[in-house]
Amino acid sequence: MSEHRKGPSDGAEPPDQASGSNKEQWTDLQQEAKAKLETGRAGDDPDPNADGESADLRSPITWLPTVVETLVAVALALVIGAVLIALSERKVIEAMPYIFSYPQDFFRESWDAISSSYAALVKGAIGSGSAIGTTVERSAPLICAGLGVSLAFRAGLFNIGAQGQLIIGAMLAGYVGFSWDLPAGIHLLAAFTAALLGGAAWGAISGVLKAQTGAHEVITTIMLNFLAGSVLLYALSKEAFQREGSDNRLSPPANESARFADVVGNTHWGVILAFLAAIVVWWLLERSTLGFEIRAVGANPDAARTAGMSVPKIYTLAMLIAGLLAGLAATMSVLGRGDSLSPTMAGTIGFDAITVALLGRATPLGTVLAGLLFGALAVGGVAMQASAASTPKELTQVLQALIVLFVAAPAFVRGITRMRAQGSDSALMAKGW
Incomplete structure (x- = not known):
């Protein structure tokens, strides 16, 4: 009967000191898995002619x-x-x-x-300074949502659900912003946290389904986008989300105590948070252990599993963080510009984030530059229409x-x-x- 060699993810424990041959097999298996992770190919042998510098x-x-x-x-x-x-x-x-x-x-x-x-x-x-401020402010939600899509890309997941994650984050942030009565600062923190948690929870649903049932993330995120839009429409039909004395599907804006303060001109602190988020995502992917696992699973989940990494955990965390970043994008409009919740409030930001991530080659710096480019095109397009x-x-x-x-x-x-x-x-x- 042939011997079945188990990796760490199969629940096998390292052999004891008495089993010398088994221990050697275990060591060889781990070394082989690490080599496959470095090359990103589970079925092929490393290329002996590969240039180490070009791989960096x-x-x-x-x-x-x-x-x-x-x-x-x-x-x-x-x-x-x-x-x-x-x-x-x-x-x-x-x-x-x-x-x-x-x-x-x-x-x-x-x-x-x-x-x-x-x-x-x-x-x-x-x-002009005002034009630059408008461009950066328009780019901030694209950058945040694009970072979420890029991070999912790096984990081997195609996240089309940024739109739904953004809608849920905006709905929770808006509700906390206009219905709660809290001191300034604390109120902003509460609304901001609600947006992040809402987006993260909505993104984690697809991650859990992918990890536990194998459901394709493209299908689940598309369906969750429709579901999020329906949830927003249902909420806006209730008095708790409507303006006083009106039955229109339009919520009150967030209170001033739950709004980002202005930095310079027409920009607010949320724009600064968008660029800080890009730095955090870069550090997460390039300098942290979790980031290494995300990149390893994205490159080759089979080799990562053999090396002892939990692929289901990475899928779940990647989608959770992606949803959190989409929730951060929602705060740019609800807590930044003070937009009211409406059926068209999210626009196409979540879908534009996919193109931003693609143009940015799924890297934090590229995503920032792509978001700025798309923001400039959006703002400049209005000026083109008004030109001669x-x-x-x-x-x-x-x-x-x-x-x-x-x-x-x-x-x-x-x-x-x-x-x-x-x-x-x-x-x-x-x-x-």
Whole structure:
């Protein structure tokens, strides 16, 4: 009868001192598992020709090509956007029939439309201190929710539930904010904690289902998004969540005692917390034991299980922390801007967070930069519409889609620009995606 060798996750204990051969087998098994974790491949032997320096994500050899490809993707999106701007301008269309007779008219009108639109976009996003503050404030919830999606990516999970987690966090924060009567400071802390706990609990549901039953996180998070929206609609139909003397589905805003104080201009302390959250997530993933386990499970859950790590625990904790970060995103609007709870309060932040995490290559720094870019496009899009070219602000959504499309297809970008593939892709995406 063949011998079955158990790993630590199977409940096997290390052999005693008397079983010398078994102890050697146990040691060999653990060393083999650790080697597989380092290479991230359970079924293949380590590549003897692999360069140790190229495997270190902190080395420019690995991340610099990725940055270049991302910048090229943004540039390509802007070029295609310029073509769309030109073709949407009335004077350009009128000059097209005479393009071969008077080409200068066509190119002059095209340049005027493109330059005025992009100039308005840049000026509206970062052209003044107030514009920068608005851009950063708009980017803060995208950064927080994007960090949650990125962390789940690193654990091998595709978290589409940031929208639902954000809704539950906002609902609890809003209720505590406008219905409780507490001193300033304590009231803010209570509402802030309620948002984090609500988002974390909603995210943990998918984590527990994945860990205990194997339910796919994509399915459960999508269903929980719909459920969270229905819970919000039900709550807004009750008097406890409605404004006094009104039966509209609109809650009172949070009391001033439960609001973030302003820092500079139109920014508040919640924006600072968003950037601090990015630092904490970076430390968690790169410097903590839990972060190593998250990355190990995301790279190869079978090898991590063999090395003694609890894969169900990591799945649960990863989704819990992801939901907590989505709850933090909810505080930016409810406790920051003082928005009221409404059926459309969350907008598309939770879904935009997926594109932010994708553009950021599932890294904290990349997620912050992607969130700032998307925030700038959202704010600048309004300025583009008010420019001389009257460019529709929906064009910024087209730019976002094009950027994500090119980032998701690096081989296509390299083929267009004749770039050579160098280094390794530092993005760690979910296995179930």
